[in-house]
Amino acid sequence: MLPDKCSLMEKGKQCVNPPEFIVSVAVDKDEFMVGVTCTRHKQIVSGKIQILQGKGKIPHGKVSFSSLKAVGTDCIHGDSNDFIQLDSTNKN
Ligand SMILES: [Zn+2]
Numbered sequence: 001m002l003p004d005k006c007s008l009m010e011k012g013k014q015c016v017n018p019p020e021f022i023v024s025v026a027v028d029k030d031e032f033m034v035g036v037t038c039t040r041h042k043q044i045v046s047g048k049i050q051i052l053q054g055k056g057k058i059p060h061g062k063v064s065f066s067s068l069k070a071v072g073t074d075c076i077h078g079d080s081n082d083f084i085q086l087d088s089t090n091k092n
Helices: 039-054
Strands: 008-010 021-027 030-037 062-067
Touching (some): 021 039
Antiparallel strands (some): 021 030, 021 062
């Protein structure tokens, strides 16, 4: 099941926008869903993913954004429990 909100936290508050894109990381032939984002936070989320990859918290691979409406969710690996919580501040 997908979260019903964007994965980004801004100033300690969860973004309440509905998710518009699935954020996934492609590693070899697998694709791991790491979160969801609204259009407004797409760029921030993209930067955050790279930071988390640098820290080894999520797999290294090509980050891609797929429109939620266009994606058949059952072909993507992942569990909503594995989704990362992204904070727009840099304290993490
Ligand atoms: Zn958002």
